[in-house]
Amino acid sequence: MPILPPHRDAMGTAIREHYKKGSTKPLRVLSNMFDTDILPVATLFRTFDEMSPLEQKAIELSWGKTLDVGAGAGCHTLELQKRGFAVTAIDISSLAVETMQSQGITDATAEDFFEMTPETQYDTILMLMNGTGIVATLSNLPTLFDRLDVLLSNEGQLLIDSSDLRYVFEDEEGNFDPTEFDHYYGEVDYQMAYGKIRSEKFNWLYADFETLKQCANSKGYNAEIICEGNNYDYLARITRKTKS
Numbered sequence: 001m002p003i004l005p006p007h008r009d010a011m012g013t014a015i016r017e018h019y020k021k022g023s024t025k026p027l028r029v030l031s032n033m034f035d036t037d038i039l040p041v042a043t044l045f046r047t048f049d050e051m052s053p054l055e056q057k058a059i060e061l062s063w064g065k066t067l068d069v070g071a072g073a074g075c076h077t078l079e080l081q082k083r084g085f086a087v088t089a090i091d092i093s094s095l096a097v098e099t100m101q102s103q104g105i106t107d108a109t110a111e112d113f114f115e116m117t118p119e120t121q122y123d124t125i126l127m128l129m130n131g132t133g134i135v136a137t138l139s140n141l142p143t144l145f146d147r148l149d150v151l152l153s154n155e156g157q158l159l160i161d162s163s164d165l166r167y168v169f170e171d172e173e174g175n176f177d178p179t180e181f182d183h184y185y186g187e188v189d190y191q192m193a194y195g196k197i198r199s200e201k202f203n204w205l206y207a208d209f210e211t212l213k214q215c216a217n218s219k220g221y222n223a224e225i226i227c228e229g230n231n232y233d234y235l236a237r238i239t240r241k242t243k244s
Contacts, residue, residue, distance in 0.1 A: 001202070003110050004093050010192035010199045012095030014041045015073045019099045028193040044073040051075070054235040055128055057227050058159040059083075061237070064123025067151065069113050069134065074100035076128060081105060090116065114147060121153040131160035132212065136203040138184040141212070145219035148238070157239050164208035164232035186211075209234055 004012060010027065017023040018041040029037040048056060059079055064086075068077045071089035073096060080087040081104075089108040091097055100108040113134060125148070127134060135144050148158060165186045166176045178185050186206035192199040209225055216223040216238055226235045 001092050001112055001114075003112070004095075004199070006095060007197065008199050009093050009095050010194040010197045011072070012091075012093030012099075013197055014194040015044060015093070015099050016095045018042065018045070019073070019102065025195060030191040030193055032189050034188075044075065046075050048079045052229065054161050054227055054229055054233065057235055058126060058128055058161070061157075061159060061226065062124045062126065064153070064156070065120065066124040066126065067122040068126045069131070070127065070129070071100060071108065072096055072129070074103060074105050074108065076126060077105050077108070078103060088118075088122075114143065116151075118151065121156065122151055123153050123156045125152060125156070125158045127158065127160040130162050130204070130206060132162040132207040133204040135205050137187055137205055138207070138211070141205070141207065141215045142219060145216065145221055148221065148240075152240070154240065157237050159226075159235065159237055160212075161233065161235045162205075162207050162209075162212065163229075163234070165206045166208065167232045184211075208232070209236060212236060 006013070014027040027039045027041050029039055048059065055076065059076065062080060062085065066080055066085050066087040068087060068089045071077050071091050074089055077087050077089040077100065087107065089100055089105055090111040090113060092110065092112055094110040097108045097110045135141050152158065169185060170176045186208060188204045188206060189201055190204050191201045213223040220241050221238050222241055223236050223238045226237050228234045
């Protein structure tokens with residue numbers, strides 16, 4: 001995705017106004033598939049103790065030179081920086097990056113993960129808050145691993161979380177038939193709205209673990225579940241397969 005223009009950057013504007021002015025104006029999440037949801041902007045500034053167990057585990061498992069993808073307000077980056085990590089934060093929102101820098105994050109840039117060409121590789125790449133969403137659609141999932149070929153060190157790891165959306169569509173008996181859909185059921189469309197600012201509509205992928213694992217294997221990577229939440233959400237670690 002290209003860097004967001006400020007007049008279309010609903011989340012970045014919300015982040016900046018909350019940090020600078022303490023704004024409590026709601027950030028609305030719109031979708032053709034679901035009812036409008038409200039994302040409290042303050043949660044984007046959460047401390048380690050306020051993070052979910054999956055996020056905390058990802059922080060604890062991070063090592064080496066680290067890249068925080070889609071860093072938003074920078075809560076994960078800040079925690080890693082406090083722990084002494086060399087961590088780079090990237091986001092397609094220049095307003096979010098400006099806010100991260102204002103909080104003292106030393107290495108934050110407005111960059112697209114799929115376009116960046118760093119001079120080094122990373123030992124840990126973090127993609128949290130439904131990290132698989134960044135690839136947008138199931139057909140694009142292989143491109144994630146193409147980027148790991150470039151960005152991940154030989155012994156490095158991608159720590160990524162997502163959810164299996166089957167829980168949304170299960171009937172009262174827990175039955176679920178993915179063939180009822182004309183597309184992969186984890187593909188969702190979103191639009192962010194903050195005051196009068198509306199983002200462009202965008203696609204967001206929730207990948208079930210077996211689908212993620214199969215794609216990883218086909219691209220030369222191992223995938224394992226590190227821990228699971230209560231609603232089919234999980235944290236996965238992805239590493240290169242050992243060459244025999």
